[in-house]
Amino acid sequence: MIELGITAVLLVLGYVFGSINEKEHFQKIRIREHRLKAFPTHAGTKTFILNGEVKIVCGSVVVASDYFKSFIGNLKSLFGGRLTSYESLMDRARREAIIRMKESAVSWGAQEVIDVQINTSFIDKLGVEVSAVGTAIKRQPV
Amino acid sequence: MTEFIPSTEKEGINSTDENPIFELAWLVLGTVVILAFLYASLGFVGEKFIVNLTPEKEIEYFSKIPVSKQFNVESNARFDEINELFKHLEDSSLKNLKLLALKDKELNAFAYPGGMILVTEGLLEKVKSKMGLAFVVGHEIGHFQNRDHLRGMGKALGFTMISSLLGFAGSDFVLSSITQEMVANAYNRTQEDEADEFAMKLLKLTYGTSQGAEEFFRVILSEQGQFSKYIPGILSTHPHPKERLEKILKFKR
Numbered sequence: 001m002i003e004l005g006i007t008a009v010l011l012v013l014g015y016v017f018g019s020i021n022e023k024e025h026f027q028k029i030r031i032r033e034h035r036l037k038a039f040p041t042h043a044g045t046k047t048f049i050l051n052g053e054v055k056i057v058c059g060s061v062v063v064a065s066d067y068f069k070s071f072i073g074n075l076k077s078l079f080g081g082r083l084t085s086y087e088s089l090m091d092r093a094r095r096e097a098i099i100r101m102k103e104s105a106v107s108w109g110a111q112e113v114i115d116v117q118i119n120t121s122f123i124d125k126l127g128v129e130v131s132a133v134g135t136a137i138k139r140q141p142v
Numbered sequence: 143m144t145e146f147i148p149s150t151e152k153e154g155i156n157s158t159d160e161n162p163i164f165e166l167a168w169l170v171l172g173t174v175v176i177l178a179f180l181y182a183s184l185g186f187v188g189e190k191f192i193v194n195l196t197p198e199k200e201i202e203y204f205s206k207i208p209v210s211k212q213f214n215v216e217s218n219a220r221f222d223e224i225n226e227l228f229k230h231l232e233d234s235s236l237k238n239l240k241l242l243a244l245k246d247k248e249l250n251a252f253a254y255p256g257g258m259i260l261v262t263e264g265l266l267e268k269v270k271s272k273m274g275l276a277f278v279v280g281h282e283i284g285h286f287q288n289r290d291h292l293r294g295m296g297k298a299l300g301f302t303m304i305s306s307l308l309g310f311a312g313s314d315f316v317l318s319s320i321t322q323e324m325v326a327n328a329y330n331r332t333q334e335d336e337a338d339e340f341a342m343k344l345l346k347l348t349y350g351t352s353q354g355a356e357e358f359f360r361v362i363l364s365e366q367g368q369f370s371k372y373i374p375g376i377l378s379t380h381p382h383p384k385e386r387l388e389k390i391l392k393f394k395r
Contacts, residue, residue: 015163033150040146072162075169078176084165088157095151112146 007071014067021066022088029095036102040112041134052139057113059100063093064127093130094118101132110136177304184304192295197235197257200292204256215260218243223272224279230347236286241279249362253282253291265358268365273349274357277341284340290333331381338386342393352390359387 065073069085076083097118105113116134123129153159195203221241228237239257246262249269254260259282261275269275285291329337345352362383380386 011166030150037150038148042146068162068166072166072169075166075173079169079172084158084160085162091157094156 010067018066032099042114043116045115055136057105057136058133059097060131061096062129097130097132105136110138192292201257214245215242224276253285268361273354277355280341280344281337284337290329359383
Protein backbone atom coordinates (compact mmCIF):
# COMPACT_ATOMS: atom_id res chain seq x y z
CA MET A 1 0.00 0.00 0.00
CA ILE A 2 2.89 2.36 0.80
CA GLU A 3 4.25 1.92 -2.71
CA LEU A 4 0.91 2.91 -4.21
CA GLY A 5 0.78 5.97 -1.97
CA ILE A 6 4.25 7.03 -3.04
CA THR A 7 3.33 6.55 -6.69
CA ALA A 8 0.22 8.68 -6.25
CA VAL A 9 2.15 11.46 -4.52
CA LEU A 10 4.84 11.42 -7.23
CA LEU A 11 2.16 11.52 -9.91
CA VAL A 12 0.52 14.56 -8.36
CA LEU A 13 3.87 16.30 -7.88
CA GLY A 14 4.91 15.44 -11.42
CA TYR A 15 1.65 16.69 -12.86
CA VAL A 16 1.55 19.95 -10.89
CA PHE A 17 5.17 20.96 -11.41
CA GLY A 18 5.34 19.50 -14.90
CA SER A 19 2.36 21.45 -16.17
CA ILE A 20 3.40 24.68 -14.45
CA ASN A 21 6.82 24.37 -16.06
CA GLU A 22 5.43 23.51 -19.43
CA LYS A 23 2.96 26.37 -19.41
CA GLU A 24 5.62 28.90 -18.48
CA HIS A 25 8.03 27.49 -21.02
CA PHE A 26 5.50 27.64 -23.85
CA GLN A 27 4.71 31.25 -22.96
CA LYS A 28 8.38 32.22 -23.08
CA ILE A 29 8.83 30.32 -26.33
CA ARG A 30 5.94 32.20 -27.96
CA ILE A 31 7.27 35.59 -26.93
CA ARG A 32 10.80 34.86 -28.15
CA GLU A 33 9.58 33.22 -31.36
CA HIS A 34 7.58 36.33 -32.06
CA ARG A 35 10.63 38.53 -31.46
CA LEU A 36 12.75 36.45 -33.86
CA LYS A 37 9.95 35.98 -36.37
CA ALA A 38 11.54 38.06 -39.08
CA PHE A 39 14.95 36.40 -38.87
CA PRO A 40 15.38 34.21 -41.96
CA THR A 41 16.18 30.57 -41.26
CA HIS A 42 16.42 27.82 -43.83
CA ALA A 43 16.62 24.10 -43.46
CA GLY A 44 18.18 23.53 -46.86
CA THR A 45 21.36 24.75 -48.50
CA LYS A 46 20.46 27.90 -50.27
CA THR A 47 22.67 28.84 -53.16
CA PHE A 48 24.19 32.13 -52.28
CA ILE A 49 26.96 34.33 -53.44
CA LEU A 50 29.08 34.77 -50.43
CA ASN A 51 30.26 38.22 -49.79
CA GLY A 52 30.89 38.12 -46.08
CA GLU A 53 31.43 35.69 -43.19
CA VAL A 54 29.90 32.35 -42.19
CA LYS A 55 29.87 30.62 -38.85
CA ILE A 56 28.28 27.55 -37.33
CA VAL A 57 25.64 28.49 -34.78
CA CYS A 58 24.16 26.02 -32.37
CA GLY A 59 21.25 26.04 -29.99
CA SER A 60 20.95 23.16 -27.63
CA VAL A 61 18.50 22.41 -24.88
CA VAL A 62 18.07 19.61 -22.38
CA VAL A 63 14.57 19.09 -21.01
CA ALA A 64 13.77 16.69 -18.21
CA SER A 65 10.69 14.55 -18.25
CA ASP A 66 8.54 14.50 -15.14
CA TYR A 67 7.15 11.52 -13.24
CA PHE A 68 3.68 12.08 -14.62
CA LYS A 69 4.87 12.03 -18.23
CA SER A 70 7.05 8.97 -17.66
CA PHE A 71 4.21 7.17 -15.91
CA ILE A 72 1.86 7.78 -18.83
CA GLY A 73 4.67 6.76 -21.16
CA ASN A 74 5.15 3.46 -19.32
CA LEU A 75 1.45 2.67 -19.44
CA LYS A 76 1.37 3.61 -23.12
CA SER A 77 3.98 0.97 -23.78
CA LEU A 78 1.28 -1.58 -22.94
CA PHE A 79 -1.31 -0.20 -25.32
CA GLY A 80 0.61 1.68 -27.99
CA GLY A 81 -0.63 4.89 -29.55
CA ARG A 82 0.60 8.48 -29.62
CA LEU A 83 2.85 9.42 -26.74
CA THR A 84 1.14 12.76 -26.41
CA SER A 85 2.71 13.54 -23.06
CA TYR A 86 6.16 13.38 -24.68
CA GLU A 87 5.04 15.21 -27.81
CA SER A 88 4.66 18.46 -25.93
CA LEU A 89 8.05 17.86 -24.32
CA MET A 90 9.69 17.37 -27.70
CA ASP A 91 7.82 20.32 -29.18
CA ARG A 92 9.12 22.59 -26.44
CA ALA A 93 12.65 21.30 -26.77
CA ARG A 94 12.75 21.66 -30.55
CA ARG A 95 11.33 25.17 -30.55
CA GLU A 96 13.60 26.25 -27.72
CA ALA A 97 16.64 24.87 -29.56
CA ILE A 98 15.77 26.81 -32.73
CA ILE A 99 15.23 30.00 -30.72
CA ARG A 100 18.59 29.59 -29.00
CA MET A 101 20.29 29.00 -32.32
CA LYS A 102 18.68 32.11 -33.76
CA GLU A 103 19.60 34.14 -30.69
CA SER A 104 23.17 33.02 -31.02
CA ALA A 105 23.16 34.04 -34.70
CA VAL A 106 21.62 37.41 -33.92
CA SER A 107 24.10 38.14 -31.18
CA TRP A 108 26.92 37.41 -33.60
CA GLY A 109 25.38 39.84 -36.07
CA ALA A 110 24.19 37.43 -38.73
CA GLN A 111 21.42 38.27 -41.14
CA GLU A 112 20.27 34.69 -41.70
CA VAL A 113 20.93 31.04 -40.91
CA ILE A 114 20.96 28.36 -43.56
CA ASP A 115 21.22 24.58 -43.59
CA VAL A 116 19.56 24.12 -40.22
CA GLN A 117 19.58 20.59 -38.84
CA ILE A 118 17.87 19.35 -35.75
CA ASN A 119 19.19 16.47 -33.72
CA THR A 120 17.77 14.61 -30.77
CA SER A 121 19.49 12.50 -28.19
CA PHE A 122 18.37 10.95 -24.96
CA ILE A 123 20.15 11.46 -21.72
CA ASP A 124 19.67 8.20 -19.87
CA LYS A 125 16.07 8.04 -18.73
CA LEU A 126 16.14 11.56 -17.43
CA GLY A 127 15.27 13.69 -20.38
CA VAL A 128 15.98 14.68 -23.91
CA GLU A 129 18.50 16.90 -25.63
CA VAL A 130 17.54 18.68 -28.81
CA SER A 131 20.11 20.68 -30.72
CA ALA A 132 19.67 22.89 -33.73
CA VAL A 133 22.79 23.56 -35.81
CA GLY A 134 23.02 25.86 -38.78
CA THR A 135 25.31 28.08 -40.79
CA ALA A 136 24.99 31.73 -39.89
CA ILE A 137 25.75 34.27 -42.60
CA LYS A 138 26.99 37.79 -41.99
CA ARG A 139 26.90 39.75 -45.21
CA GLN A 140 29.28 42.62 -45.79
CA PRO A 141 27.53 45.82 -46.54
CA VAL A 142 27.83 46.35 -50.31
CA MET B 143 14.08 33.10 -56.38
CA THR B 144 12.39 31.91 -53.24
CA GLU B 145 11.42 34.34 -50.60
CA PHE B 146 11.52 34.09 -46.80
CA ILE B 147 8.13 34.81 -45.28
CA PRO B 148 8.25 35.55 -41.56
CA SER B 149 5.77 33.45 -39.62
CA THR B 150 5.39 31.90 -36.22
CA GLU B 151 4.70 28.26 -35.49
CA LYS B 152 1.06 27.25 -35.45
CA GLU B 153 0.10 25.71 -32.13
CA GLY B 154 -1.50 22.34 -31.62
CA ILE B 155 0.05 20.51 -34.57
CA ASN B 156 3.04 18.91 -32.98
CA SER B 157 1.60 18.82 -29.51
CA THR B 158 -1.89 18.48 -28.16
CA ASP B 159 -3.87 20.75 -25.87
CA GLU B 160 -5.84 17.80 -24.47
CA ASN B 161 -5.65 17.44 -20.71
CA PRO B 162 -3.32 14.54 -19.94
CA ILE B 163 -5.35 13.72 -16.81
CA PHE B 164 -8.08 12.15 -18.97
CA GLU B 165 -5.48 10.19 -20.84
CA LEU B 166 -4.05 8.94 -17.55
CA ALA B 167 -7.52 7.99 -16.33
CA TRP B 168 -8.14 5.89 -19.43
CA LEU B 169 -4.74 4.26 -19.24
CA VAL B 170 -5.11 3.41 -15.56
CA LEU B 171 -8.58 2.03 -16.16
CA GLY B 172 -7.32 -0.13 -19.02
CA THR B 173 -4.40 -1.36 -16.97
CA VAL B 174 -6.62 -2.20 -14.01
CA VAL B 175 -8.96 -4.18 -16.27
CA ILE B 176 -6.02 -6.11 -17.76
CA LEU B 177 -4.50 -6.77 -14.33
CA ALA B 178 -7.84 -7.86 -12.90
CA PHE B 179 -8.21 -10.30 -15.76
CA LEU B 180 -4.66 -11.57 -15.24
CA TYR B 181 -5.26 -11.87 -11.50
CA ALA B 182 -8.43 -13.89 -12.01
CA SER B 183 -6.95 -16.23 -14.60
CA LEU B 184 -3.63 -16.67 -12.81
CA GLY B 185 -5.55 -17.25 -9.59
CA PHE B 186 -7.61 -19.93 -11.27
CA VAL B 187 -4.65 -21.69 -12.86
CA GLY B 188 -2.51 -21.20 -9.76
CA GLU B 189 -5.18 -22.73 -7.58
CA LYS B 190 -5.31 -25.87 -9.73
CA PHE B 191 -1.54 -26.06 -9.77
CA ILE B 192 -0.99 -25.49 -6.09
CA VAL B 193 -3.65 -27.83 -4.75
CA ASN B 194 -2.18 -30.63 -6.85
CA LEU B 195 1.37 -30.07 -5.61
CA THR B 196 2.96 -33.18 -4.13
CA PRO B 197 4.02 -32.74 -0.49
CA GLU B 198 7.69 -32.92 -1.54
CA LYS B 199 7.25 -30.13 -4.09
CA GLU B 200 5.26 -28.14 -1.59
CA ILE B 201 8.13 -28.22 0.89
CA GLU B 202 10.61 -27.38 -1.84
CA TYR B 203 8.68 -24.29 -2.97
CA PHE B 204 7.59 -22.95 0.37
CA SER B 205 10.90 -23.39 2.10
CA LYS B 206 11.92 -20.34 0.09
CA ILE B 207 9.65 -18.26 2.32
CA PRO B 208 11.13 -19.15 5.69
CA VAL B 209 8.57 -19.20 8.44
CA SER B 210 10.94 -17.74 10.99
CA LYS B 211 11.25 -14.59 8.87
CA GLN B 212 7.55 -13.89 9.06
CA PHE B 213 6.65 -15.20 12.48
CA ASN B 214 8.27 -15.43 15.84
CA VAL B 215 8.50 -19.20 16.29
CA GLU B 216 10.49 -21.65 18.39
CA SER B 217 10.40 -25.30 19.36
CA ASN B 218 8.49 -26.38 22.42
CA ALA B 219 9.00 -29.38 24.72
CA ARG B 220 5.26 -30.05 24.90
CA PHE B 221 5.26 -31.38 21.36
CA ASP B 222 7.27 -34.38 22.56
CA GLU B 223 4.15 -35.60 24.38
CA ILE B 224 2.35 -36.24 21.14
CA ASN B 225 5.10 -37.83 19.05
CA GLU B 226 3.05 -41.00 18.87
CA LEU B 227 0.42 -39.18 16.84
CA PHE B 228 2.60 -39.33 13.75
CA LYS B 229 3.31 -43.05 13.94
CA HIS B 230 -0.07 -44.23 12.71
CA LEU B 231 -0.49 -41.88 9.79
CA GLU B 232 -1.16 -43.66 6.50
CA ASP B 233 0.32 -40.95 4.33
CA SER B 234 4.08 -41.08 4.91
CA SER B 235 4.57 -37.45 3.81
CA LEU B 236 2.53 -36.34 6.82
CA LYS B 237 5.10 -37.93 9.13
CA ASN B 238 7.57 -35.20 8.28
CA LEU B 239 5.35 -32.35 9.46
CA LYS B 240 7.19 -29.99 11.78
CA LEU B 241 5.68 -28.60 14.95
CA LEU B 242 6.51 -25.10 16.08
CA ALA B 243 5.27 -22.80 18.81
CA LEU B 244 4.16 -19.36 17.70
CA LYS B 245 4.78 -16.54 20.17
CA ASP B 246 1.24 -15.32 20.44
CA LYS B 247 -1.24 -15.11 23.30
CA GLU B 248 -4.24 -15.88 21.14
CA LEU B 249 -5.58 -19.44 21.16
CA ASN B 250 -5.04 -20.78 17.68
CA ALA B 251 -3.14 -23.20 15.47
CA PHE B 252 -2.27 -23.06 11.79
CA ALA B 253 -1.42 -25.45 8.99
CA TYR B 254 1.40 -23.54 7.31
CA PRO B 255 2.35 -24.42 3.71
CA GLY B 256 5.71 -26.11 3.57
CA GLY B 257 4.82 -28.80 6.11
CA MET B 258 4.67 -26.83 9.34
CA ILE B 259 2.09 -26.75 12.08
CA LEU B 260 2.17 -23.62 14.19
CA VAL B 261 0.54 -23.73 17.61
CA THR B 262 0.33 -20.52 19.61
CA GLU B 263 1.95 -20.35 23.02
CA GLY B 264 -1.38 -19.18 24.39
CA LEU B 265 -2.91 -22.47 23.35
CA LEU B 266 0.01 -24.54 24.68
CA GLU B 267 -0.47 -22.82 27.99
CA LYS B 268 -4.23 -23.21 28.29
CA VAL B 269 -4.70 -26.66 26.79
CA LYS B 270 -2.93 -28.69 29.43
CA SER B 271 -3.66 -32.34 28.65
CA LYS B 272 -1.88 -34.49 26.11
CA MET B 273 -5.17 -35.50 24.50
CA GLY B 274 -6.32 -31.91 24.21
CA LEU B 275 -3.14 -30.92 22.41
CA ALA B 276 -3.20 -34.09 20.31
CA PHE B 277 -6.65 -33.16 19.06
CA VAL B 278 -5.55 -29.66 18.03
CA VAL B 279 -2.50 -30.98 16.20
CA GLY B 280 -4.56 -33.81 14.72
CA HIS B 281 -7.00 -31.23 13.37
CA GLU B 282 -4.16 -29.40 11.61
CA ILE B 283 -2.78 -32.69 10.24
CA GLY B 284 -6.29 -33.19 8.87
CA HIS B 285 -5.97 -29.91 6.97
CA PHE B 286 -2.68 -31.14 5.50
CA GLN B 287 -4.20 -34.50 4.60
CA ASN B 288 -7.06 -32.76 2.77
CA ARG B 289 -4.71 -30.13 1.21
CA ASP B 290 -6.95 -27.43 2.73
CA HIS B 291 -3.96 -25.31 3.65
CA LEU B 292 -3.12 -24.82 -0.03
CA ARG B 293 -6.60 -23.87 -1.20
CA GLY B 294 -7.03 -20.17 -1.72
CA MET B 295 -3.27 -19.86 -2.27
CA GLY B 296 -3.79 -19.54 -6.01
CA LYS B 297 -4.98 -16.00 -5.37
CA ALA B 298 -1.78 -15.26 -3.50
CA LEU B 299 0.15 -16.68 -6.44
CA GLY B 300 -1.68 -14.41 -8.88
CA PHE B 301 -1.02 -11.49 -6.58
CA THR B 302 2.70 -12.26 -6.47
CA MET B 303 2.99 -12.47 -10.22
CA ILE B 304 1.18 -9.19 -10.78
CA SER B 305 3.24 -7.50 -8.10
CA SER B 306 6.39 -8.64 -9.84
CA LEU B 307 5.01 -7.27 -13.12
CA LEU B 308 4.53 -3.91 -11.44
CA GLY B 309 7.99 -4.07 -9.94
CA PHE B 310 6.97 -4.62 -6.32
CA ALA B 311 8.33 -8.16 -6.22
CA GLY B 312 10.25 -9.25 -3.17
CA SER B 313 9.17 -6.23 -1.21
CA ASP B 314 7.98 -6.75 2.34
CA PHE B 315 4.56 -5.64 1.18
CA VAL B 316 4.21 -8.65 -1.11
CA LEU B 317 5.73 -11.15 1.31
CA SER B 318 3.52 -10.09 4.16
CA SER B 319 0.45 -10.18 1.92
CA ILE B 320 1.20 -13.76 0.97
CA THR B 321 1.71 -14.91 4.52
CA GLN B 322 -1.33 -13.01 5.68
CA GLU B 323 -3.29 -14.80 3.03
CA MET B 324 -1.92 -18.10 4.27
CA VAL B 325 -2.89 -17.47 7.84
CA ALA B 326 -6.14 -15.61 7.35
CA ASN B 327 -7.14 -18.19 4.76
CA ALA B 328 -10.36 -19.29 6.36
CA TYR B 329 -11.50 -22.81 5.61
CA ASN B 330 -15.13 -23.48 5.13
CA ARG B 331 -17.37 -25.33 7.52
CA THR B 332 -17.06 -28.67 5.73
CA GLN B 333 -13.27 -28.47 5.73
CA GLU B 334 -13.25 -27.74 9.45
CA ASP B 335 -15.66 -30.57 10.21
CA GLU B 336 -13.59 -32.95 8.14
CA ALA B 337 -10.43 -31.90 9.94
CA ASP B 338 -12.17 -32.44 13.30
CA GLU B 339 -13.30 -35.85 12.16
CA PHE B 340 -9.81 -36.72 10.97
CA ALA B 341 -8.40 -35.71 14.34
CA MET B 342 -10.91 -37.88 16.20
CA LYS B 343 -10.12 -40.91 14.05
CA LEU B 344 -6.39 -40.34 14.46
CA LEU B 345 -6.72 -40.11 18.25
CA LYS B 346 -8.70 -43.29 18.35
CA LEU B 347 -6.17 -45.02 16.14
CA THR B 348 -3.18 -43.80 18.14
CA TYR B 349 -4.36 -43.93 21.71
CA GLY B 350 -7.28 -46.32 21.41
CA THR B 351 -9.56 -43.61 22.74
CA SER B 352 -10.57 -40.05 21.96
CA GLN B 353 -11.31 -39.28 25.59
CA GLY B 354 -10.23 -35.73 26.47
CA ALA B 355 -10.12 -34.50 22.89
CA GLU B 356 -12.65 -31.80 23.65
CA GLU B 357 -10.46 -29.88 26.08
CA PHE B 358 -9.65 -27.22 23.52
CA PHE B 359 -13.32 -26.41 22.97
CA ARG B 360 -13.99 -26.31 26.68
CA VAL B 361 -11.12 -23.85 27.10
CA ILE B 362 -12.45 -21.65 24.30
CA LEU B 363 -15.98 -21.72 25.67
CA SER B 364 -14.83 -20.77 29.15
CA GLU B 365 -12.60 -18.02 27.75
CA GLN B 366 -15.50 -16.74 25.73
CA GLY B 367 -17.52 -16.34 28.89
CA GLN B 368 -14.89 -13.92 30.15
CA PHE B 369 -14.85 -11.93 26.93
CA SER B 370 -11.25 -12.92 26.47
CA LYS B 371 -9.19 -11.06 23.95
CA TYR B 372 -7.34 -14.25 23.08
CA ILE B 373 -9.96 -15.94 20.94
CA PRO B 374 -11.46 -13.62 18.29
CA GLY B 375 -9.19 -15.07 15.59
CA ILE B 376 -10.42 -18.59 15.91
CA LEU B 377 -14.05 -17.51 16.21
CA SER B 378 -13.89 -15.56 12.97
CA THR B 379 -12.35 -18.38 10.93
CA HIS B 380 -13.94 -21.49 12.42
CA PRO B 381 -17.45 -22.75 13.10
CA HIS B 382 -18.68 -22.03 16.59
CA PRO B 383 -16.81 -24.15 19.21
CA LYS B 384 -20.09 -25.26 20.77
CA GLU B 385 -21.20 -26.82 17.49
CA ARG B 386 -17.83 -28.44 17.00
CA LEU B 387 -17.89 -29.76 20.54
CA GLU B 388 -21.34 -31.27 20.03
CA LYS B 389 -20.24 -32.84 16.79
CA ILE B 390 -17.17 -34.51 18.20
CA LEU B 391 -19.07 -35.71 21.25
CA LYS B 392 -21.57 -37.28 18.88
CA PHE B 393 -18.70 -38.78 16.92
CA LYS B 394 -17.31 -40.35 20.07
CA ARG B 395 -20.52 -42.18 20.64
